[in-house]
Amino acid sequence: MKRFVIFMLGVAMLAVVAACGKEEDVPTDAALPEPLEVELTVPEQAEANEPVTVSALVMQGDEEVEDATEVEFEIWEEGKKDDSIHVESTNEKKGIYSAETTFEQDGIYHVQVHVTARGMHIMPEKQIQIGEAELAEGDDSESQELGEHGDHHDHGTTEGLAIHFMQPEESKTGSETELMTHVQLEGKALENTNVRYEIADPADEIQWAETEETKPGEYIANYKFPKAGTYKVTIHIENEDLHEHEEHTVEVK
Numbered sequence: 047m048k049r050f051v052i053f054m055l056g057v058a059m060l061a062v063v064a065a066c067g068k069e070e071d072v073p074t075d076a077a078l079p080e081p082l083e084v085e086l087t088v089p090e091q092a093e094a095n096e097p098v099t100v101s102a103l104v105m106q107g108d109e110e111v112e113d114a115t116e117v118e119f120e121i122w123e124e125g126k127k128d129d130s131i132h133v134e135s136t137n138e139k140k141g142i143y144s145a146e147t148t149f150e151q152d153g154i155y156h157v158q159v160h161v162t163a164r165g166m167h168i169m170p171e172k173q174i175q176i177g178e179a180e181l182a183e184g185d186d187s188e189s190q191e192l193g194e195h196g197d198h199h200d201h202g203t204t205e206g207l208a209i210h211f212m213q214p215e216e217s218k219t220g221s222e223t224e225l226m227t228h229v230q231l232e233g234k235a236l237e238n239t240n241v242r243y244e245i246a247d248p249a250d251e252i253q254w255a256e257t258e259e260t261k262p263g264e265y266i267a268n269y270k271f272p273k274a275g276t277y278k279v280t281i282h283i284e285n286e287d288l289h290e291h292e293e294h295t296v297e298v299k
Contacts, residue, residue, distance in 0.1 A: 080107035082166040088157045091175045094149050098174070101144035102135070102159045110141030114163035117143035124154040124173075135159075152177030160210055165261060167228040169208055204288045206232040211281060217298045222268040225255065225296075227281050235263025240284045243267055244291075248275035271298040 085103040092098045100119055104111040117137075122130035135143035149155060158171035212226040225243055229236040243255040257265035271277060276295055283290045 079164070079166075080109075082106055082111070082161065082163055082168050084159060084161050084168050084170050086157070086159050086170045086172055088172040088174050092149065094151050094177050097146050097148055099144055099146050100157055100159075101138075101142055102161060104141045104143065104161055104163060106164065111163050112137065112139055112141060114143065114161060116160060116162040118160045119145050119147070120158045120160060121147060122156050124156065127156075149174075149176040152179045154179050158208075167210065167264065168233075169210055169228070169230065170233065171208070204231070204290055207236075207283075207288065207290060208233075209281060209283070209290070209292050211279075211292070211294050213294070214296060217271055217296055219271055219274050219298060222270055223296070223298075225257075225267045225269055225279065227257070227265050229263050229265065229283060235261075236283075236285075237262050238285070239265075240282075241265035242282045242284075243269065244280040244282060245269065245271075246278040246280075247271075247273065248277070271296075274298050 083105045085105070087101045087103070089098060089100075102117060102119075104114055104117065114137075117135040119133045119135060120130050121133065131147075133145045133147050135145045138144055143159075143161075153176050155174050155176060156171055157174060158169055160169045161167065208230040210228040210230075212228070214223050214225065217223040227241060229239065229241065237259065239259075241257045241259075243257065245253045245255060247253070253269075255267040255269045257267040260266050276297055278293060279296050280291050280293045283292075
C-alpha cells in the first residue's frame with residue numbers, strides 16, 4: 047500500500063512539472079507587426095501648367111504593400127492650406143502609388159501623402175518649387191506640417207504636428223457615426239494624448255465627444271447626430287506640451 051501511495055505521488059509530481067513546462071512554452075507577447083514605411087517622391091522643381099507626377103512607395107519591412115486602404119495626395123500652396131486639394135492615387139503595383147497633377151502658378155507648394163494600410167497610418171510631406179519661386183531661408187523640403195482630410199479653418203502652431211481627420215463617408219440622424227483622427231508629431235504617432243471632439247449643431251449648440259485611442263496615434267469616438275444639417279466638428283488635442291485644435295464640417299442626412 048505504501049509503495050502504491052509513493053508511486054501515485056510520483057506520477058502527480060511529474061504531471062505538475064509537465065504542465066509547468068507547457069506554460070513556459072507559451073509566448074507571453076504576440077509578435078508585433080513591422081511598421082509601415084512610406085517613401086514619398088516629389089520633384090524638387092517643376093514649371094507651372096505642366097504635368098507633375100508624385101508617387102509613394104509603401105513598404106512593411108521587406109514587403110511591398112499592394113493592398114493599401116487609402117493613398118491620397120494633399121497639395122497646397124505655401125500659406126494657403128485652407129485651399130488644399132486632394133488627388134486620388136493609382137495603384138501601380140509593387141507598392142507604388144502615383145498621381146499626376148498640375149500647378150497653375152509659380153510658388154512653393156506642399157505635397158503630403160495620406161497612407162492607410164494594414165491598420166496603420168502615416169503621412170509624410172515634401173515641398174516642390176514651381177517656376178521662379180524660391181524657398182524661404184530656413185524652409186525644410188521634408189518638413190512636417192498640419193495635415194488633414196476634409197475642410198478646415200483653424201491650424202495649430204506646434205511644429206511637426208500632423209492631424210488627419212477621416213471624413214465620414216455618410217452620416218445619418220440617430221445612427222452612430224465613427225469620428226476618427228490620426229495624430230502624428232515629427233512623423234511618429236502621438237500617443238497617450240487627450241483628443242476630444244467639440245460638436246456644434248446647426249443652431250450652434252455644443253456637445254462634446256471623448257475619444258478612445260484604439261491604436262497608437264488613432265483616436266475614435268462614436269457619436270449620434272440628433273438631427274440633419276451641417277455640423278462643425280472641432281478636434282481638440284491636448285497634453286502637457288501642446289494644445290491644438292482643427293475645425294471640420296460634417297454633413298448629416
